[in-house]
Amino acid sequence: MSHVPQLIVDLSLILAIAGIITLIFKKLNQPVVLGYILAGLLVGPNISIFPTITDIKTIEIWAEIGVIFLLFNLGLEFSFKKLVKVGNTAAITGLFEVTMMLGIGFAAGQFLGWTKIDSLFLGGIIAISSTTIIFRAFDELGLKTQKFTRMVFGVLIIEDLAAVLLMVLLSTLSISQQFAGYELLESILKLFFFLTFWFLGGIFIFPTLLRRYRNLMNDESVLITSIALCFGMVLLVTKAGFSAALGAFIMGSILAETTHAEKIEHLLKPVKDLFGAIFFISVGMLINPSLLMEYAVPTAILVFVVIFGKVIFVSTGALISGQPLKTSLQAGMSLSQIGEFSFIIATLGVSLNVTSDFLYPIAVGVSVITTFTTPYLMRAAEPFYEWLNINLPEKWKTYLNRYSSGTEKIVQTTHWNLVMKSYAQTVIINTVVVIGITLICSRQIAPQVYTRIPSTNLTNSALAIITFMLTAPFLWALVFKRNNRKAYSSIWLNRRFSRGPLILLELSRVLIAILLMGFLLSSFFATPTALLVAGVVMALAIIIFYQRLQNFYVKIEERFVQNLNARKLEGSGKSKRLLLPWDAHFAFLEVSADSTFIGKSLQELKIREKFGINVVLIERGSKTIRLPKPTEVLYPCDRIEVIGTDAQLEEFKGHIEINTIDHMFLNSDDMIVLEKVEIQLDSKLLGKTIRNSKIREMIHCMIVGLERNGERILNPDSNMIIEYEDVLWIAGDKELIREFFKQKEPKAESNSSLAIDDY
Structure with a gap:
């Protein structure tokens, strides 16, 4: 009889227990994640009721693979474009809440007498809410179509990104064992550089390969290729000094922009569920019940901190961003728990051997308790708002309503805004690409070449020329590329005193290009003479081959944009999910x-x-x-x-008899938007009824709301006359709406302006 490896015995045990426990939890309508944790506790070394697994080290390796798949799947749902589209409300709320929870977590740890590292990890653990628990609760309570859920999903995106950044920063701080500001800033800049470079390179390369070989790829090929890319990025990122989870997240976010994203996510689900289950089971295995009982008081304190801290800070952040009191409270009471990322951060502390033994079981205990309280808090949000609305002083309610309404008025974008945005985008992207290519050639390729060919001036010159050829299109773009020419020309021609700042901007681009070229050359040449000669030759090459470099860069840019928008172009037609200024x-x-x-x-x-x-x-x-x-x-x-x-x-x-969609992080690169238009004296709609305005017939748009004298009217009557300072909310194509309202009635000059922006 052949010997069965201990790993198979252990896996059969933990999966059998997990299967039974999760069936019970499903029957009780409780989160399956808690079932996995309980299963891990029962088969772990701290409980002797059931048979105990023996090969814990191998199970921990499988758990690390589970973290990789969890982060890879999160990246597939995330997409960097969604971060850009998440909106000011979610960004302000999420950043405010994460920052405050980090601070209060650190303060709570210090109050309990813990070390600075324990306190810092505690702040990270309680700062991130559970995406899984919130999705499940919304589904079970039938809240997916509620207005506040859109903001909650946006905040979760911000929290997920913050969690990835926290993992990197906590790892760095744990290794250095000091809170030096310079090292922390260096780590943040290094992380930003690598994130940008990997994302730009990944979007340019991988979608192209997947599209080119699309006809050859069946389900099996797509699954194997995506997992290979995931682990390849994990290897690359770990070599750069970051965590494996970050690499999985990056590759997931890159593949999220491809046309295969939905298929990859679907095919990956069983694999993710298996390894994810093993990860959560390993979380339960590390729980020491006696230690948890010993620290019952700190656990209770931290449950109080999590629930009340998140309710207060999320609600306050939402109010600051301009949301009504009801929406703010509903969002705050929905995010009042911690979950899967808290386990990952706690596991990170254990793997680095920098946190105390009690922190991990306390984190799990807080997560379990707050998970159970989440549905009750969600149900209590609306009654609590009703009570608060009755008991709040009238002056406070008036101020909150006025503030919420006032934050909706967005200042019109100026030409300077467009020029500065274009400048920052051009400089950052091309600088990162040039530095990235130079580092790869000088620190990865060059050492491999020198092992076979001696390092001579000829060898260095050849490597420098190759590097320059690869970076030349981006150096050209850094100096010569100019977007928003219309805005640039308008500032130059109409505002004489603005020419100086424009010239300084252009000179700064040239200076940055010179510094980058110096960095490139110094990576291969040591003597000043060689640097000078090579620099002059390269500058002349850029001037001589100006047109070719321009054409080549345009092709690169077109390919990148095509890959970035491939998913949108293939699956276009979904409309934009936006928050309206009222309950609609x-x-x-x-x-x-x-x-x-x-x-x-x-x-x-x-x-x-x-x-x-x-x-x-x-x-x-x-x-x-x-x-x-x-x-x-x-x-x-x-x-x-x-x-x-x-x-x-x-x-x-x-x-x-609808069925709401299951996938809540919806693509936001869509066709329909909601535009806010304030009617001024020169508006062509002034004095006309909504029907006679012909706005639906002319630009195929729909007036869905009207604000007048502080009153908001949803679905205004078509016979309603449009008056001066009315605010119209119009659903339709953004460009058509803006073009329509640019055409004014020929009246006397007025200082009034059209306030228009999309939400």
Whole structure:
């Protein structure tokens, strides 16, 4: 009889226990993650009721693989473009909450008498909420179509990115064992450089390869290739001195921009679930019940800190960003727990041997308790708001409403904004690429060459020429490329005193290019004479081959943009999920086969008249109907996007029998936006009724809301006359709306301006 390896025996044991426990937890409608942790506790070395696993080291290796897959999957859902599109509200709220929770966590650790490293890790542990728990709770409580959930998902994106950064910074601080500001700043800049370089290079290379060999790739090939790319990036990132989890996250975010993203995520799910389960089981194995009982008081204190801290800081951050009190409270009470990232950060401290033994079980204990309290807090959010609304002083409520309304007025973008944005983008991207290519050639390729060919002036010159050829298009772009020529010309021609700053900007680009060229040359030549001669030759080469470099750079840029937008171009048609300034908001619903609305036109159904809801988009297979006409008929499995309040959507759901979409981090690079337009004296709509404005016929847009004298009107009557200083909320194509409102009535000069921006 052949010998069965101990690893197989251990795996059969932990997976069998995990399967039984998770079935029980599903029956009880509790998070499966908690079942995995309990299973790990039962088969771990600290509990003797069940058989105990013996090959703990191998299980820990499998758990590390589980972390890699969890972060890879998170990257697939994340996408750097979503960070750009997440919106000011979520960014302000998330950054404020994470910063304050880090501070209060560190303070709590110091209050309990812990070391600085323990306190710092504690801050990181309690700063990040649980994406898994929140998704599950929203699904079970039927809250996915609520307005505040969109902001919660945006905050979770910010928190996930903050967690990845925290893992890198905590690793650096743990190794150095000091809180030196210079080293911390150096680590942040190094992380930013590598993130940017890997993302730019990854977007340029990997989507192109996947697209080129698309016809040869079946499900098996896609799965194997994506996992290979993931572990390849893990290897590359660890060699650069960062964590394996960061490499998995980066590759996931790169592949999130490809047309294979959904397929990769689908194929990867069973693998991620398996290794993720082993990771959470390993979390349970490290729990020492006696130690947890010994530190029951600190655990209780930290549960209090997490719940009240997150409710207060998330709600405050949302209020600061301009959200109403109700939305802010609902978001705060939804994010009041810690979860999977807290385990990962706690595990990091254990693996680095820098945290005390008690910190890990305390983190797990706090997570378990706050996970159980999350659904109850979500249910209590609205009643608590109602109580607060009754008991708050009228002066406070007036101030909050005025502040919320005031933050919605966005200043019009100036030419200087456009020029500075273009300048920063050109300088940062091209500088990172030039430095990255130079480092690869001088510190990776050159040593390999020198092992075979002696280091001579000829060898160094050849390597320098190759490096220069690779970086030349980007050096050209750094000096000569200029976006937003219209804005640049407008500043130059119309504002005489602005020419000086413009000239300084251009000279600074030249100076940066010279410094980069010096860095390139100094990587291969030591003598000043060689540097000078090579520098002059390279500068002449850029001038002589100006046109070729320009054409080559344009091709590189076009390829990068094509890869970046490939997923959008293939799956375009989803509309933008935006927060409205009142309780109305966007939601996607699906028409079921049993709906009584099937086969009837929107005009027959009178959805707006009966429910107060606007249908702004219909997805039917590969076809997308934006702002459908009243004669458009609904069919089974149509996905419709609507605008309505929570109450209106809840009522509408019962009639259309919808199934809300499961994937909550929706692509935000879409076609329909919501524009806010303030009517001024020179507006062509002034004095006209909404019907007579012909805005729907001319630019195929829809007026869905109107603000007048502080009153907000959802679905205003079409006979309503548009007055001076009215604020219109218009759903439609952003460019068409802006172009329409640029055309003013020929009236006298006025200092009033059009305040318009999309939300």
